[in-house]
Amino acid sequence: MRKMRRKGLASMAVQTVATPTVDLGPAAALSCRECGHRVPLGPVFACEECFGPLEIAYDFSAYDTDKLRARIESGPANIWRYAPLLPVPADVADKPNLNPGWTPLVKADRLARELGVTGGLFVKDDSGNPTHSFKDRVVAQALEAARAFGFTTLSCSSTGNLAGAVGAAAARAGLRSCVFIPHDLEQGKVVMAAVYGGELVGIEGNYDDVNRFCSELIGDPAGEGWGFVNVNLRPYYAEGSKTLAYEICEQLGWKLPDQLVVPIASGSQLTKIDKGLKELIALGLVEDKPYKIFGAQAEGCSPVSAAFKAGHDVVRPQKPDTIAKSLAIGNPADGPYVLDIARRTGGAVEDVTDPQIVDAIKLLARTEGIFAETAGGVTVGVTRKLIESGALDPSLTTVVLNTGDGLKTLDAVAGTGLTATIRPNLDSFREAGLA
Numbered sequence: 001m002r003k004m005r006r007k008g009l010a011s012m013a014v015q016t017v018a019t020p021t022v023d024l025g026p027a028a029a030l031s032c033r034e035c036g037h038r039v040p041l042g043p044v045f046a047c048e049e050c051f052g053p054l055e056i057a058y059d060f061s062a063y064d065t066d067k068l069r070a071r072i073e074s075g076p077a078n079i080w081r082y083a084p085l086l087p088v089p090a091d092v093a094d095k096p097n098l099n100p101g102w103t104p105l106v107k108a109d110r111l112a113r114e115l116g117v118t119g120g121l122f123v124k125d126d127s128g129n130p131t132h133s134f135k136d137r138v139v140a141q142a143l144e145a146a147r148a149f150g151f152t153t154l155s156c157s158s159t160g161n162l163a164g165a166v167g168a169a170a171a172r173a174g175l176r177s178c179v180f181i182p183h184d185l186e187q188g189k190v191v192m193a194a195v196y197g198g199e200l201v202g203i204e205g206n207y208d209d210v211n212r213f214c215s216e217l218i219g220d221p222a223g224e225g226w227g228f229v230n231v232n233l234r235p236y237y238a239e240g241s242k243t244l245a246y247e248i249c250e251q252l253g254w255k256l257p258d259q260l261v262v263p264i265a266s267g268s269q270l271t272k273i274d275k276g277l278k279e280l281i282a283l284g285l286v287e288d289k290p291y292k293i294f295g296a297q298a299e300g301c302s303p304v305s306a307a308f309k310a311g312h313d314v315v316r317p318q319k320p321d322t323i324a325k326s327l328a329i330g331n332p333a334d335g336p337y338v339l340d341i342a343r344r345t346g347g348a349v350e351d352v353t354d355p356q357i358v359d360a361i362k363l364l365a366r367t368e369g370i371f372a373e374t375a376g377g378v379t380v381g382v383t384r385k386l387i388e389s390g391a392l393d394p395s396l397t398t399v400v401l402n403t404g405d406g407l408k409t410l411d412a413v414a415g416t417g418l419t420a421t422i423r424p425n426l427d428s429f430r431e432a433g434l435a
């Protein structure tokens, strides 16, 4: 029944192209990552031939490298400077959206000294996006697809950050939103998701249960007209992560870094960062050279890391139990692709314990003044572990991603607080040993 429904959606997409009203810029078609089968642009995510995941295929053939670089450099200080490389219409920057991106690439010299990195260490700090996580980048693409396909309700299954990003983007665009999260998320994430006035539904279960429910809703008349940013709009959504790769290289002076440490939830971000780097090479915007991509997980939800270490090609699902809730996807859709990329580039996938995540959050805050959410603790903690094990070369240029804001996961560092409580006089101050 569900398979037939998906087939129905796929053929609907074919009709969309027979009457080509969809303008998503350089996006030319959807192509299957498994068998290469191409279908016209539409709200579909699975191949009608093999049920493999679909991704955007582009036509970049008209671009001249120098003109493209100049056009990007003179573009706005947000992701839309890369609009010629994204599945969005040319006038995207004029439409109401949150304009995320162009976040700082922080040269982290004090953290580098602490970790023993000599080749240059950078933190790509995405905590300053409009809803304080990298998810604004992906939602901005899905929003354009939703507009193009005429959806009026924006939805998602979320581990927390995505729900907030969808709520905010929908509010700004004047669409309805109804988003689904596990019922037991951090208060900061629940409030962030609810405050924009859309509907927020807690599901009794973990993220994988939420996701399964959303897939069912898509196949049901109750879900007609709904654009699920990370389900039926997933091919468009996923492309937003390429902008992290573009920004990192442009901020390095149009150079590839040698090593990147990227968090893994579904694995989409990591796979699209790789796609973005490959595009920059193919377009001649950066000089081709080897780079290594490392994936980071929490031990309490480490299905990809476990498969990497065991030498497996398939990812065995886990039941998540970690404070890194934004990464708590036990059955990651892009897991096998992450394994391919880590192995092909000479990287690795590693995990850290909850106490190591907390230590790493504090280390990053103490050395660089960046307060990361638990996902940032995961990447910094994994970076430290990879250096200790020798998997990551400290003499090479390394970029570590911080994808979210610590204010959303305050519980992780509960117990951090007042140094002293004193009476408002100098004697009391001296007594406390603070002089």
Ligand SMILES: *Cc1c(COP(=O)(O)O)cnc(C)c1O
Pocket (backbone or CB within 6 Å): 133, 134, 135, 161, 162, 263, 264, 265, 266, 267, 268, 269, 270, 326, 327, 373, 375, 403, 404
């Ligand atoms: C969603 C998320 C990620 C990565 O998610 P993928 O599903 O792997 O793309 C990373 N960090 C944070 C904070 C997130 O919310």
Ligand SMILES: [Zn+2]
Pocket (backbone or CB within 6 Å): 032, 033, 034, 035, 036, 037, 047, 048, 049, 050, 051, 052
């Ligand atoms: Zn296929």
